Amino acid sequence: MRHKRFFAIAMMVVMLTGLFTAGEKVHAAQNYTWGSSGTVVRTIQDKLKRWGYYSGSVDGKFGMLTFEAVKYFQRTNGLKVDGIAGKNTLEAMGIFQTVATVTATPAPTNAPQPTATPTPPTSSERESDVWLLACLINGEGRGESYIGQVSIGAVVMNRVKHTGFPNTISGVIYQPGAFDAVSDGQILLAPTQSCINAARDAMNGWDPVDGAVFYWNPVTATSKWVLTLTVTKTVGNHVFAKS
Numbered sequence: 001m002r003h004k005r006f007f008a009i010a011m012m013v014v015m016l017t018g019l020f021t022a023g024e025k026v027h028a029a030q031n032y033t034w035g036s037s038g039t040v041v042r043t044i045q046d047k048l049k050r051w052g053y054y055s056g057s058v059d060g061k062f063g064m065l066t067f068e069a070v071k072y073f074q075r076t077n078g079l080k081v082d083g084i085a086g087k088n089t090l091e092a093m094g095i096f097q098t099v100a101t102v103t104a105t106p107a108p109t110n111a112p113q114p115t116a117t118p119t120p121p122t123s124s125e126r127e128s129d130v131w132l133l134a135c136l137i138n139g140e141g142r143g144e145s146y147i148g149q150v151s152i153g154a155v156v157m158n159r160v161k162h163t164g165f166p167n168t169i170s171g172v173i174y175q176p177g178a179f180d181a182v183s184d185g186q187i188l189l190a191p192t193q194s195c196i197n198a199a200r201d202a203m204n205g206w207d208p209v210d211g212a213v214f215y216w217n218p219v220t221a222t223s224k225w226v227l228t229l230t231v232t233k234t235v236g237n238h239v240f241a242k243s
Contacts, residue, residue: 032085033070036062040095044085047093048073051205077126077204092126094200126203129169131191133199136173138191139181141238148236149195151209153202155240158213164243165213169203209233212240 032041041062048054053076054069067083074081077092090096133153141152159165159172166172174182181187191199209215210232216223217237229241 032062032090033083034062034064034067040090041066043095044070044090044093047095047201047204050201053205073204093204094197130196130199130203132173133169133203134191134196135187135189136179136181137198137202138189138195139184139186140179141236142192142195144236144238146194146198147208148238149198150201150206151212151233151235151238151240152215153199154207154209155212155215157202157205158207158209158211162213208235209240212242214243215240 030036030040032044037060039060042058042060044062045054045056045058045060045066048066048069049056049058051073053073054065056063056065056069070085070089071081071083073079073093074083074089079089079092085093085095133156136156137149137152141149144152156169156172160167160169166175173179173187177183179187212232214226214229215238216226218239219237226239226241229243231239231241233240
C-alpha cells in the first residue's frame with residue numbers, strides 16, 4: 001500500500017508540473033541594433049522604408065543603413081538617439097513585444113472574456129494623439145482600404161505642418177467644420193485596430209497622397225470650391241488635393 005500511495009503522489013506531481021509547463025509562454029523583450037537579424041528587423045526596415053527614413057534593402061539584417069535610419073526616426077520623434085530599437089522605439093513604430101507571459105491553468109469557461117475593442121492609451125501624449133487620429137480615421141473611413149485610412153491620417157498630418165491650419169493634431173481635428181466625423185459624433189466610436197495602425201503610420205511619416213490637405217467623396221460632395229483645388233491622388237472613395 002505504501003508503494004502504491006507513493007506512486008500516486010508522484011504521478012500527481014508530474015501531472016501538475018506538466019500543467020504549469022504547458023501553459024508557460026515566455027517571450028523575452030529584445031533590443032535590436034547593428035548585427036541583429038530576423039523578422040523583427042525586417043519589420044523595422046519595412047516600416048522605416050515606407051515612412052521615408054530608410055533607403056536600403058528590406059533583408060532582415062541590421063547594418064549601417066538601418067542603424068542610421070533608426071537614429072533618424074528617433075531624432076524626428078523625440079526619442080533617445082542611439083540607433084538601438086528598444087522598447088520605446090519599437091512601440092513608436094507600432095511593434096510591441098510580449099514579456100514573460102505565464103498561464104498556469106486555462107481560464108474557466110464562464111470567466112469574463114477580454115473585449116475585442118481597443119482601449120484608449122494612458123501612457124503618453126504621443127499615444128493619445130495616435131488614439132485621437134485613429135478615432136477620426138475610423139469615423140471618416142473605416143470602410144476604406146488600409147492605404148485609404150492612412151491617407152486620411154496623412155491629410156491631418158499635412159495640415160499640422162501647413163501654415164494655414166492649427167499646428168497640433170487635436171487642433172486640426174477639432175477645427176470647426178473640418179471633419180464630418182466630428183460634427184456627427186462618429187469620432188466617439190472606438191477605432192478598429194486597422195485605424196490605429198493607420199494613424200501610427202501617418203504620424204510616422206507615410207504620406208500616400210503627396211502632401212494633400214483636403215479630401216472629399218466626389219459622389220456626395222456639393223461644394224463647387226473643391227473644383228479649384230489641385231488633385232494629387234484618388235484613393236478608394238476619396239479624392240485628395242492641395243490648395
